[in-house]
Amino acid sequence: MKKIIFVLIVATCLYPWEIFIVANKRFPKNDLTPKAVKAIFLDKKRFSGGKKILAINYAFNDPLRECFERTVLKKSRRQLELYWLKAHYKGKRPPKVVKSEKMLLKYLQKVDMAVGYTATPPKEGDMTKILYKSRCE
Amino acid sequence: MKLKQILFLSYLLSFILKADDTLIPGYNIPQTPLYVGGYISANYDGKREDKLLFDDIALLFYGNYEKFDLLGEIEISDVPLKKKALRIHTERFRIAYYLYDDTTLYLGKFNSNTGFWNQIPINILEDTTTYPHIMENIFPKLTTGISIYQSFEEGEREISLTIQHNNDLDKHYNNIIVDRHYSLGYKDTMDEFVWRLSGGYYKSVDNRDYFYAGAGIRKEFLNYTLLSELFTKRGEKKRDIPYDGYLQLTWHMFYMHDLVFRSEFYNDESMKIKENISLLGYTFRPMPSFSIKTEYIRHSKLSKNRFVFSISAMF
Numbered sequence: 490m491k492k493i494i495f496v497l498i499v500a501t502c503l504y505p506w507e508i509f510i511v512a513n514k515r516f517p518k519n520d521l522t523p524k525a526v527k528a529i530f531l532d533k534k535r536f537s538g539g540k541k542i543l544a545i546n547y548a549f550n551d552p553l554r555e556c557f558e559r560t561v562l563k564k565s566r567r568q569l570e571l572y573w574l575k576a577h578y579k580g581k582r583p584p585k586v587v588k589s590e591k592m593l594l595k596y597l598q599k600v601d602m603a604v605g606y607t608a609t610p611p612k613e614g615d616m617t618k619i620l621y622k623s624r625c626e
Numbered sequence: 627m628k629l630k631q632i633l634f635l636s637y638l639l640s641f642i643l644k645a646d647d648t649l650i651p652g653y654n655i656p657q658t659p660l661y662v663g664g665y666i667s668a669n670y671d672g673k674r675e676d677k678l679l680f681d682d683i684a685l686l687f688y689g690n691y692e693k694f695d696l697l698g699e700i701e702i703s704d705v706p707l708k709k710k711a712l713r714i715h716t717e718r719f720r721i722a723y724y725l726y727d728d729t730t731l732y733l734g735k736f737n738s739n740t741g742f743w744n745q746i747p748i749n750i751l752e753d754t755t756t757y758p759h760i761m762e763n764i765f766p767k768l769t770t771g772i773s774i775y776q777s778f779e780e781g782e783r784e785i786s787l788t789i790q791h792n793n794d795l796d797k798h799y800n801n802i803i804v805d806r807h808y809s810l811g812y813k814d815t816m817d818e819f820v821w822r823l824s825g826g827y828y829k830s831v832d833n834r835d836y837f838y839a840g841a842g843i844r845k846e847f848l849n850y851t852l853l854s855e856l857f858t859k860r861g862e863k864k865r866d867i868p869y870d871g872y873l874q875l876t877w878h879m880f881y882m883h884d885l886v887f888r889s890e891f892y893n894d895e896s897m898k899i900k901e902n903i904s905l906l907g908y909t910f911r912p913m914p915s916f917s918i919k920t921e922y923i924r925h926s927k928l929s930k931n932r933f934v935f936s937i938s939a940m941f
Contacts, residue, residue, distance in 0.1 A: 579697070
């Protein structure tokens with residue numbers, strides 16, 4: 490068991506994940522800056538091209554979410570918990586949560602303004618596009 | 627209600643009324659976009675007549691639909707634990723409308739767009755139970771009117787204009803009762819460093835005119851948070867409060883444990899008081915939505931030196 494964990498840690502260090510910020514093909518922008526991604530997932534930016542954005546996240550303990558928070562949002566868990574506590578007082582909510590990339594893809598295909606992130610690039614014919622790409626630190 | 631019961635109830639509420647996903651409080655009313663939540667705070671202040679009281683019991687409700695956003699807050703404040711007197715106030719009630727992607731219009735009663743502390747002025751969200759002198763003496767904490775916010779560079783910079791040209795929505799719930807308040811605010815964010823400029827004019831209901839202006843900074847380091855604000859206020863003929871400021875350093879000693887030091891300095895010429903206030907506090911936050919705080923406050927002139935202790939929770 491210890492060997493497997495060691496191999497996994499080494500593999501993760503050697504081949505760090507990539508994070509793809511993805512959206513429906515009809516999303517009004519073709520790329521996003523890191524600041525824009527951060528603003529969308531922290532509920533600081535709600536509209537784009539006059540349409541309401543639907544940010545989608547993964548469950549609290551999902552490793553990809555941990556990586557996203559650390560790399561893209563650049564905030565620790567504690568900072569985010571306090572951030573959303575303050576947001577609650579201001580009438581803001583964290584993004585909607587899905588259980589898997591498969592579910593995220595369904596949302597992205599059906600909702601024009603849905604934005605999420607995946608560890609694998611979307612396939613041709615998925616009706617999605619990549620808005621930003623980052624490497625997990 | 628005894629202190630132990632309050633402690634237990636606060637802790638229980640903060641656990642029960644949480645969102646499904648994370649540790650974020652708030653409860654979604656099924657089949658609606660509405661959320662309800664609130665916060666409570668009970669504190670002990672050695673210098674107060676009612677030493678132990680609920681200084682805040684508030685119910686929050688909010689939701690958004692298309693380009694509209696609703697937020698309300700009803701508060702029962704300063705309830706002595708031994709009495710049954712209740713004072714219910716509308717602390718905030720506002721509707722927001724997103725005019726453009728980066729432009730938002732607010733209508734109703736809301737926190738004035740002034741300073742850092744005033745943006746989240748409740749016990750559970752702050753590092754100390756007591757608040758700085760500026761919070762009661764420089765500007766009206768709440769405004770009933772219209773406000774427009776314009777953000778730039780994905781919210782990194784923000785400018786706001788607020789206009790009140792009417793009476794307060796709840797005349798009894800504000801630190802300064804006014805019927806005119808015009809203010810401008812500017813906020814700039816550079817990673818973990820944020821600075822703000824604010825200024826405005828208000829007319830109190832006893833027909834006195836005041837102007838105020840101030841600046842503030844907040845910087846988050848890995849283990850420290852630095853917060854500082856400096857304001858000045860001028861009456862019709864003279865400077866009522868030439869300066870009023872504070873510097874606060876919060877040391878995140880260990881996970882859940884913070885140590886806070888605050889140094890305040892002000893000169894209130896209308897009251898003929900010029901003094902320094904020092905605060906040393908400790909906060910235990912076993913979970914983000916529940917905190918236990920204790921602090922010692924020392925005044926250089928007024929005989930208000932005291933210990934303050936509080937329990938607060940958000941749900």
